[in-house]
């Protein structure tokens with residue numbers, strides 16, 4: 183093997199689509215190229231050993247926000263023990279502000295932007311000359327029709343055990359300033375018939391879980407409908423062989439034809455990721471996010487009430503111009519729409535994103551280390567931001583985990599943000615911890631807090647026990663200690679800003 187393509191995924195179940203694209207497009211060098219994926223958290227020495235045992239001459243690393251710190255250590259150690267191995271970097275984390283990054287200083291070459299065409303070309307020059315003079319190479323963005331697709335590179339093992347990322351289009355026409363896709367300016371579709379043929383082949387090999395990384399699945403409704411019909415046909419042909427498809431939607435664009443298609447899906451087959459981020463029009467304008475809030479709310483309500491899709495809706499705290507009261511109002515508005523899961527994200531300054539233009543005027547202070555989380559701004563001082571960070575953490579533990587489905591309904595009451603913030607502050611004051619709280623202990627703590635809010639010990643314990651006893655399925659009314667209500671949430675997924683870097 184001459185060329186190794188490698189990355190550190192956030193989890194074993196995440197199979198890197200980006201690396202598979204590179205491998206698919208290696209041309210004559212493909213036979214001497216291999217893929218070797220790792221998972222963050224491993225010992226650097228072990229990674230170095232496992233890489234060098236294959237004696238690569240070139241290593242291409244995919245660098246992302248979740249792995250940049252560990253990949254930097256890995257590259258540093260590789261350069262110490264095997265300085266002759268050529269290191270080429272690529273990926274969103276190193277595609278911007280490269281001059282400031284230690285990992286770029288350590289590496290031999292860097293490809294910014296798309297690597298599908300430029301990486302094989304650079305490898306050819308490194309191996310066969312003439313030796314490339316420039317260290318940084320701007321990736322050539324080839325027409326999508328000229329790219330080899332990577333889906334056949336998913337192994338049977340990937341199909342059985344990992345999330346299969348697929349994309350029917352790349353890029354986004356919108357310009358939300360906190361998002362790297364804002365730089366795309368437009369979306370480019372892959373040829374639909376070819377794409378569906380690839381999906382057919384994956385399905386024939388046993389794939390049942392398809393996660394679309396398209397930034398806005400409902401941009402071109404005709405295409406969306408055809409893709410949905412592909413999955414509906416599969417479900418219809420074999421109702422006992424379930425399929426699960428995950429799409430990202432813009433919330434204010436759900437024409438009747440699309441609603442009709444969505445409503446045909448049975449329970450457990452569709453998941454939608456929907457970004458609201460903020461319901462405040464002034465904040466939306468500040469970050470160049472175009473969104474019709476009324477339409478967005480109506481569509482979320484329709485999806486919750488009239489479809490079987492599982493809804494995961496994102497909000498971001500810390501945006502310029504949004505104080506706690508404004509965020510709370512948006513949160514409460516969203517809770518009232520009853521999505522299955524609310525992802526409460528904290529703003530991150532992703533490298534290259536235009537949000538930086540607000541830094542001075544809005545006093546935006548970001549952590550200089552990945553994931554570059556906001557620490558304070560003009561409207562939210564550090565202490566307030568910390569309280570929001572804890573709220574987000576506890577929200578994941580209690581609401582998004584789905585383990586307290588009935589109890590959460592009672593906890594939120596008529597003022598969800600304010601009530602959950604009270605719980606969050608109380609929990610932190612009583613534990614001093616945001617991590618490593620065992621579920622059993624958390625259940626006891628939740629029951630204790632409920633007693634500070636008017637339930638007696640028996641009622642509080644009964645309510646929490648209704649979740650533990652598996653009574654979370656029933657949607658009923660009455661006294662909370664006797665009658666559990668409907669579940670609010672299911673399993674948490676990665677935060678939207680970071681997720682957009684995954685492909």
Ligand code: SF4
Nearest residue numbers: 354356358361363397
């Ligand atoms: S947040 Fe979503 S809609 Fe906005 S630019 Fe990013 S991908 Fe596009």
